[in-house]
Structures are given as C-alpha cells and as structure tokens.
Amino acid sequence: MDTYSEFKWYADQLAEVARWAYRNGWAPGTSTNYSMRLPCKAAPALCVITSSGVDKETIDSNHVLTVDCHGQPLGEENLTPSAETALHLMLYRATEAGAVLHTHSLAATLLSRTAQSQGHLTISGWELLKGLEGVTSHQNEVSLPIFSNSQDMEGLATLIEPRLVAAPRCYGFLLSGHGLYVWGKDIWAAKRHLEVFEFLLQCEREVRSYGNATSPR
Amino acid sequence: MDTYSEFKWYADQLAEVARWAYRNGWAPGTSTNYSMRLPCKAAPALCVITSSGVDKETIDSNHVLTVDCHGQPLGEENLTPSAETALHLMLYRATEAGAVLHTHSLAATLLSRTAQSQGHLTISGWELLKGLEGVTSHQNEVSLPIFSNSQDMEGLATLIEPRLVAAPRCYGFLLSGHGLYVWGKDIWAAKRHLEVFEFLLQCEREVRSYGNATSPR
Amino acid sequence: MDTYSEFKWYADQLAEVARWAYRNGWAPGTSTNYSMRLPCKAAPALCVITSSGVDKETIDSNHVLTVDCHGQPLGEENLTPSAETALHLMLYRATEAGAVLHTHSLAATLLSRTAQSQGHLTISGWELLKGLEGVTSHQNEVSLPIFSNSQDMEGLATLIEPRLVAAPRCYGFLLSGHGLYVWGKDIWAAKRHLEVFEFLLQCEREVRSYGNATSPR
C-alpha cells in the first residue's frame, strides 16, 4: 500500500465496525473476524484483516494487519491473522465483496443449528430484505446457505466456494452452531447487510418457534 | 419557510427522534422514515421529511428536506425524499397529524404478519393505553389496522386513506412484514405514541404467543 | 422543609432513580411515578413526588413537588402531582416506606395479567430474594399481591390498604395490566427492591411460560 495513512484509514474503519458489532452483542468472548479488500494498486496485499484472539470491545487499528492472497502477513506488525482467514480469502475470490464480516449473534448461532437439516434458510416476505443490494421487493426470496461447521478452514473454503460463485443476490451464509458470514461491495454495504440479516434472523427465529406467520403477499 | 433557522429547528427535531428510534433498535439497515408537518405560512412547503437510504444511527439535519403536497422537493439540498413519502402525505391529508414516524421494530414486524389475517390488532386492558391522546381508561379499545405490504406507495395510500378518515383515536397502522406507522398532533405526541405502541406490541406479542392473558377488568 | 437545598437533594435523588428506571426500559411513554417520604420536621409536607405526564428519559428536579398527607401541593412550582398520588400516600400510611417507586416493565405488566386470577404471585427458590430486606434464605416465600386495575385511585387505595398493613416482608404489589409498586425504608432500599423484583419477575415469567422449573431445595 502507498502510505501508512492509507492503511490506517482501512484499519480504523474495520476496527470501528468490529466495536459496533460487539456493542450489538454479536462478538462475545474474542470471537468473530472482519476484513476489507484493498485496491489493486496495493498488490501483493489483498486485504486488511483483524488479528486472532482480540477482544472486540476495545479493538483498534493496532490489531489489524495486511495479508496477501495466500493469507501471509505482509506488514511488520508481528500479528497473527484470524484463524478463519481462509474463508475471507475464498470470498474475495468467489465474489466481488469489498468487505467481509463474520459475527456470532444469538439468532444466527441458534438458527444455524435448528435449520441445519434444510441446508439453507429461505427468507421472504419482509420489507427489510430491500436493505440487501439488488433486492427491490419484499416478495423476493433470499437464500442463506447453511454449512456444517469444521475446524479445517481450507477444507471449508473448498466446500463453500463453488456454492457461491454466480449465486444471485447472495450476501451471506451460516456455519452450523458457529455464526454468520456477510459481505458487500464495500464496508458500508457489508455493515448494512449485517444489520439487515441480524434483524431478519430474529424475525425468522421467532416465526419458526411459534409457527404462525402467514404467507407473504 | 421564513428562514433557514426555522427549517433547521424542524430538521434537528426530526433527526433527533430518528436517532432515538435507532438506539431503541427500531430502525435497522437504513430503513424507516420520519416527517413533521410545517405551519401553513410555510406553503407551498407541506412537511419536512428524511431523505432516502440514510443510516439512522448518525442521521442529522443535512439528511432532511422539505416537500410540497405532491412530494416534490422544494429546497436546494439535492436530496431524494423517502420512498414512502406518499404515505406521509396521505396521513397529513386524512388526519390532523403534526408528525409521522415509521419504524421497523421486531415486535411490529412480527405481529404485522402473525395477526395479518385478522386485518387489525385490537388492544385493550393495558394501563399504558392512556399514553395515547384521548384514551382515558385501560378499558378503552384501540385498534391498529393491518394492511398488506406493497411496493406501490401511491396504491397503498389510496387503499389506506378512506380507512383512516374519521377513525376515532386512531394513531397508527401496521404494514404486513414491514413495520409500524404512528402519528400525533406534534413531534412529542408522535414520539410518545410510538413508545406506547412499541411497548403494547411487545405485550401483545408475548400474550399471543403464550395465550393465557385473562380478560381486562 | 427547612431550605431549598434540602428539597433539591430529595428531588435530585428521585429524578435520578426515575431516569435509571427509564434507561432500564421500565418507564415508557411518560408513564410511572416516584416519591420519597420527608422527615417529620418537614410537616405538613409528607413527601416529594414526580409531577404528572413527564418524560422519564429527561426528568429532573424541576418536575418534582412536595405534597401533604391529602396530596395537596405545598410549593410554588405550579406542578400537578402524579395522578396516582393517592396510592403513594396510602403506602406511607400503611407501611414504614421511605420511598415508593411505580414502574411499567414488560415482565411486571405481563405477569400482572397472566397470573391475575391467582390474586398473587408467590416467589420462592431464588437466591436473589435475599436482596429484599429481612429475607435471609432462598427458601423464604415472598408474595406479591395482584389487584385489578382501576382509574379510581382513592378506591384502589381503600381496597389495597388493609391487605398491606402488617403483611410481613411485603415490599410490592402488582396492578393488573398496569405495573409494579415497590417500596423500601429509603430510596436505596426501594431501588434495590425494584431491581430484585424486576429480575425475579423475568425469572417467573419464563418459568411460567415453559413450565419446567423444579421445586426449590
């Protein structure tokens, strides 16, 4: 990247979103990770990403590092990239994501297990769906794939990548018992997508528990 | 309007209520919109209204514009009025509302679908009903009509308007899977009505899920 | 009362507790009211009490007034005492309360209706009961009477008073569909009792909804 101040700008944006996720209760116990794709001119740097094991209540730009397309750290910060870096890199390959946010909310964690046998969560009939890029009506259907959790991140990435390439209006997936991955064309779109999905997951969790939502009209 | 400072006062009030709604969790993902009727002397300006697609966590008076009774922007701000402006204008025609607030809380969104087949939500037996203008006893019945959602705002407005004209003590309605509209004689009454309805919707949501509230006495 | 500064101290304490209750979500839509008994030397002033219809998010000592044992305002503030002043006065007659707090939480409002037919809520088996004055074991039973709501406050006071005189370890009651009254020997005890009851009401609400708590041991 050209200058330190440019890196600092990315790292500050990312840390701010991470602290916001913590305040919302979506990042307990040093869990969750966040990244932003860098412009081409920054190559071989591919993205900035949060380092492993940091408390998101107080994370700042000192806990953010740059990695290349193999997940190798490029800076001199002596930080370890998130253990889930492979999933972020996969998303930058498979989609046009400008930012990737991975959170552990209660609703996402629960639904990822209770709906796991269906393989995906289909969401429709909610006006807030229009907060997702390219969705123009509450009647559109959005699908959130659900994958089994694993500690083998490279293996998971290999499994998930073909499912996402060319999937229309797909901005997220669930890992069972683990949490939610969302992305967007830039950090603001990704943040909005996260807020939209978290709200919709709360809606779906309650509808599926009590079982009496009417069909969307 | 006479002066910039008067417009600024309205815009500041409106933005403050919008940020308050966000803090309460009722305005996720750039959703929701808010307006205040202007005094007659401001004609042809009818109301100030929030612009489209703004994050309500950080909205300020720069994201508020004035429109006439056809929803046409009047200022030089180069802002797009909310996509739901037609519903606000309809409410200023059909009622004496001084302010209109449209939010997306979890309780409103859920009940608007689970109770949709009944066409309305009848609320009674709760002391907090007295927070609504003109309600003097917990035994009064307040009805919240529920309408099917639509992306055709002009069509929705035409459908809803005759239902509201002359409805006694009606300060809100639900759009199915979408959210809640409330109003009041001024911004403070509208804000109080919003807080009252949000509380009562939480009560109703829980009573209807567990099904064992006794009749009001 | 002797001096303005002494009144100000009481009024500040009361307003601070009211704002705290609002932050906890227990005082929506200008509802709820609060009072503190004054020392004997302040006679004929009996207590300070919040005025009617004030938003508790921003209440301060300017919204607090003194009343005598008939509920007549004594100061020059030109404020109207809370519509429920008669219940506060009754509690100062029937008990040794130094402060009375009346709130509208979701748990209190819901349980006051769902358990109304039993006439009271008996709470036992929770360690937090020891937060109530004189309760020394989680095995003690605490009873929270539930009364039908009414708009006739004098009538309600007459009905409730004989039930409270000499009731051991009784620091609160519920009004059906309305909310919770709690008291304590001073404002700090009353505040602690409120926090304890609100927590226990949440426990009871969930146990009674899902129905599988074992007996206390």
Place this chain on the structure above:
Amino acid sequence: MDTYSEFKWYADQLAEVARWAYRNGWAPGTSTNYSMRLPCKAAPALCVITSSGVDKETIDSNHVLTVDCHGQPLGEENLTPSAETALHLMLYRATEAGAVLHTHSLAATLLSRTAQSQGHLTISGWELLKGLEGVTSHQNEVSLPIFSNSQDMEGLATLIEPRLVAAPRCYGFLLSGHGLYVWGKDIWAAKRHLEVFEFLLQCEREVRSYGNATSPR
C-alpha cells in the same frame, strides 16, 4: 502485599470487571461477587475480593479488600468480605484459578433450576466453546455441574471441592436458582470464560425451550 499501588491495581481490575458485569445485566440488586488471587509473595494475603452488599453499578476499588486463606480480612479498610468468600477460597485450593467471578444472569439462574435434576449441563456443538482455555473444537464436550443452593457456604464448599479437583477443562459451575461461578488463569481469561458461558447458556436455554437443535457435526 508490597505496596499500596500494587493492591490498587488488583482492586481496580476487579471493580472494572464487576461494573462490566452489571452493565451486561448479570449483577442485579447488589448481588454477585468477584476475586483475584494474589502472587505468592503477598502471603499471608491470598486474594482480593469484593465486599458484601455493594451495588455493582458503581463499585470501585474502595469496596475491595484482601483476605487470607481462612477468609480473614487483612487490611485496615473495615470492610466485610462477600458472604460467599468460602466458595472463592475453595476454588483457589481446588483449581489453578487466578480469578473467580460469580454472576446472576437470567439465563444462568433459569437453567440452573430447569436443568437441576440432571445434575449438570453438557454443552457441545457450539463454535464459541473454543473461547474456553484448552477447548480446540466445537465438538468437545464441556460440562457445567449444577449443585443445590444453600445458605451454608462452608458446607457447599466441602460438597463441591472434590467434584472439581482434576476435572479437565472445567471452568464453572451453577448453583440452583442462584447463579454461575466461573474462573480462569487470570482476570482476562476469567472474564472471557464468563462471556462465553453467558452466551452458551442463552443458546442452551433457547434450544431446550424449543427443543429442535440438531446434533453437532
């Protein structure tokens, strides 16, 4: 301990964690208690611990005292150590804990009663388990023993101690109707363990209420 400033450092850390627990809603009504083991050179002082009956919203280092291995206060602060000091001392004997945190969240209090007959809560299949020291996969099983509550703290300690000695990856237990004890090698690990357990208890509470989580994979 060598110096006042060293004691102050421990007391400040402890009070900060206590206020954080309060903000999370895990410390209502002056309940809960917290301690940190002191280094060997501080003998006969064993740990710093919060004093009895303090409001955790505003607790500071003035409400923290040092005790020896019999729970006797060593400083000149004239404070009474927490009524549950015996359980903290037992944990410092039975485990290598560097800090012990005891909280009263809604989820912990409820599950401690609803699952009491099983004698323990077995937690598995959640990625967040990896936030516990030594847990490397979501497929690991973590057991949280549940003990009957008692007002005899010495008796409780005698009952619990043999169950914990040599229990692998055990960082907490529940007291029925009372709350959660957690610990860790230092205050930061204990705090992370608390946040992890509170999240997992919320997951388990919901899964057990609605009953349809699939098995972990």
